[in-house]
Amino acid sequence: MHPTGSDLRLLQVFDAVVRHGGFSAAESELNLSQSTISNHMAALEERLGIVLCRRGRRGFQLTEEGRAVHDAATRLNAALYDFSADVGSVQGRxxxxxxxxxxxxxxxxxxxxxxxxxxxxxxxxxxxxxxxxxxxxxxxxxxxxxxxxxxxxxxxxxxxxxxxxxxxxxxxxxxxxxxxxxxxxxxxxxxxxxxxxxxxxxxxxxxxxxxxxxxxxxxxxxxxxxxxxxxxxxxxxxxxxxxxxxxxxxxxxxxxxxxxxxxxxxxxxxxxxxxxxxxxxxxxxxxxxxxxxxxxxxx
Missing domain, CATH: 3.40.190.290 (D-Maltodextrin-Binding Protein; domain 2)
Structure with missing residues (x-):
């Protein structure tokens, strides 16, 4: 998978959902409705071909694959910030x-x-x-x-x-x-x-x-x-x-x-x-x- 701009946005939504422990709790940070967040999550799962999380009576739960993807997304996000820092250094800031x-x-x-x-x-x-x-x-x-x-x-x-x-x-x-x-x-x-x-x-x-x-x-x-x-x-x-x-x-x-x-x-x-x-x-x-x-x- 070579992440596109839209993939990065989906991963940001996924990260917010994981950090807040559910779709509804992430609404405020993302400024998105629960249904829109759900659609984004479905689109990311379809893009990756795996189930990332489950919702039910037990609440929000990451799958093992979801944990692995979230760890990878965290590293990717850190690398993007480090890239920004490197470019800023080249520009003298x-x-x-x-x-x-x-x-x-x-x-x-x-x-x-x-x-x-x-x-x-x-x-x-x-x-x-x-x-x-x-x-x-x-x-x-x-x-x-x-x-x-x-x-x-x-x-x-x-x-x-x-x-x-x-x-x-x-x-x-x-x-x-x-x-x-x-x-x-x-x-x-x-x-x-x-x-x-x-x-x-x-x-x-x-x-x-x-x-x-x-x-x-x-x-x-x-x-x-x-x-x-x-x-x-x-x-x-x-x-x-x-x-x-x-x-x-x-x-x-x-x-x-x-x-x-x-x-x-x-x-x-x-x-x-x-x-x-x-x-x-x-x-x-x-x-x-x-x-x-x-x-x-x-x-």
Whole structure:
């Protein structure tokens, strides 16, 4: 299949439907009626010769083929923006799209200066469309490697070939309990380490080694893959868990969380600007990297 202009439009409709989880939910973004969206989807399925999605009592569902086509369409859309950036560079201007992947729960950290980097970047790149997406820690590096994102702001979780990591800042994590927990009113000096380690603990599913798990809690009772659901479980008063200190600070201030001040119950997470090493960097990406260095005062 060699996509035509009309094919690209159909793929844009398909992408909106997938992102919104159905035809009716995509109406506002596309400014099209449900019947028109349905006709577009039927035309795309006929063009491809496959069924992309199903609608029924269970709601909107992608088929396996639909997921594969959507992944391909996402890569195609990214390539089109990169082409626009390359042409803009030839014309002597910075244009196209800048795609940045970030982790969740980082906006409260004073060490996170992404907003400053974007402000500096847009001083010279006003025509660039900026896309920032929250990504799971275990997926961020791979998605920078495969071109889903031009760069990522995150941790070096596991080795991925072909990536560069520019150190930006250090995030600290401590052990917390919620207001309803039995330890909430217990003074730090009265806490017993073994009793703490026996408490129901919520871990992050992307931790791979003993150092990251911290202190080998005996009762891993819940698993999460992002900070926000971890906070909810800790606030329930039924679990202990590690949280980024800047993120937890506001909850401690209104007495919803408490940091347990046991020795060793703390660790640090270095954050990096992650970029693909082997791929030619467009003028857009180069300009953002320069802005990031400026924001974080990196020579």
């Amino acid at each position: 910075i244009s196209g799209e800048l795609r940045i992947g970030t982790l969740d729960a980082i906006s409260d950290d004073p060490g996170n200066r992404l907003h400053m980097a974007i402000a500096a970047f847009l001083e010279t790149a006003r025509d660039v469309k900026v896309l920032i997406a929250q990504e799971a820690a275990q997926d961020l590096q791979q998605k920078v490697s495969d071109g889903t994102y031009h760069c990522g702001i995150g941790v070096d979780l596991s080795p991925v070939d072909g990536l560069d990591h520019l150190p930006l800042y250090i995030e600290t994590h401590s052990l917390y309990c919620g207001r309803g927990h039995a330890f909430f009113q217990v003074a730090d000096d009265d806490l017993n380490r073994e009793e703490v380690l026996d408490q129901p603990f919520v871990q992050r599913g992307y931790w791979h080694n003993a150092e990251a798990r911290q202190n080998a809690f005996h009762n891993v009772a819940a698993t999460v893959f992002q900070i926000e659901p971890q906070l909810m479980l800790i606030r329930s008063g039924r679990y202990l868990g590690f949280l980024p200190d800047p993120y937890a600070e506001r909850w401690c201030a209104n007495a919803q969380l408490r940091r347990l001040g046991l020795d060793g119950m703390r660790y640090t997470a270095p954050f990096f600007l992650i970029t693909a090493r082997d791929k030619r960097k467009s003028s857009t990406v180069t300009a953002f990297m320069h802005a990031a260095r400026k924001a974080w005062n990196i020579a």
